[in-house]
Amino acid sequence: MKISCIIVEDIQIAADFLRKFCEKSDLVEVKGHFMNVADALEFLDREKVDLLFLDVEMPGANGFDLLDRLTYSPKIILTTSKTEYAFNAFQYHVDDYLKKPFTYKRFMEAIEKLRQQQAAEISPTTTFASVPQPDSDFLFIKAEDKLIKLNKDDILFLESMRDYVKFVTAGKSYITYSTLKNMEEKLIGQTFLKVHRSYIVNINKIDDIRGNTIYVLGNQIPIGKGHKEDLATRLNIL
Template sequence: MKISCIIVEDIQIAADFLRKFCEKSDLVEVKGHFLNVADALEFLDREKVDLLFLDVEMPGATGFDLLDSLTYSPKIILTTSKTEYAFDAFQYHVNDYLKKPFTYKRFLEAIQKLTQQQQVQAQSPEPTSIPAPQQTTTTTPDTDFLFIKSEDKLIKLKKDDILFLESMRDYVKFVTQGKSYITYSTLKNMEEKLIGPIFIKVHRSYIVNINKIDDIRGNTIYLLGNQVPIGKGHKDEVAARLNIL
């Protein structure tokens, strides 16, 4: 099954170059090309894709602005001529970073890595057998705690002790006051288990405990010395849940 994607790139020749690589690989289906963030977001509001090829510097909003506005988490491959965005790319947990001009071999390496991840996920058995993201956390709706698998042991965490969760690609970091734990899972899986009275997703990479919020300044939430960004696509929900007037 091919990976569906869109190309968000303001330079037509660069987009054409990338489209040819996609077609040559026979692994990627290009659903569209957009010259700016606004048009790309309008498309993504109507249709979801598996992957975004995303430039950073474009007229108007940047590629990182687009990531802040997403309400779901597709795979992201940044395509840029500058290395200075590498740290930001790491912060946004992008799946790969293709520095222009890149070769077909380098492009194919990035795509094959994503394809292998898809195959592993598709072939994973139900959670009754080998470890998988669904197995690393066990909880029931009427409990005030959960167990996460970290460092080869099951750790019991009280939900109210959790400050926030952060996506780290195929892992999730649970942050409590003074300590953090990393478990093999996805933020989407955690969202299905935790979103409710005290937890809210505020960014494509973060879920926070409402009870632990100290204050909000601009687009940043402060929780006991920690800072969590609010994504543009989550602002309305955050405002409604927190009764922001």
């Protein structure tokens, strides 16, 4: 199955190259090209895609603003001619970084890497090692070379670490090989809520919220712009 994508890019030549590379690969289907963040977000509100090719510097809002507003987690490949964004890219857990102009060879390296990640995510040997019963109070995660039982109620929050997810409890953190997307499907419900591209939080554990930050037992969790509304409706605000 082809990877569906959109291109968010304000330079037409760059977008044309990308589209051409996608077509040539026969692995990636371009669902649309948008010259700015607002138009891309409008599309993404209606339709989900597997991958975003995202320019950083665009008129108005930039690529990181789009990531802040996203309410789900497609794969992200940043396309920019500035290397200074590497740190931000790391913070936002982008999947790859293509420095413009890039060749077809470099493009294919990025796509192959994504395909390998996708294969790992759906492979039964590498997926989240729990036996998730939607209504059960616990789950098992594969960490520290064993299966560890975690009571859902003990989990404060989950943090994405690229191909790994960190489960944070009051006393200890556990890192397991999986993705936040997998966790979303297994945990989101009554008590767990995705509040940022990289964080899922246990609502029962929130101490307070100040501005765009959630405080959970001394930990600070950012609230993504696109998740604010969801969070507000889920909180019991008097």
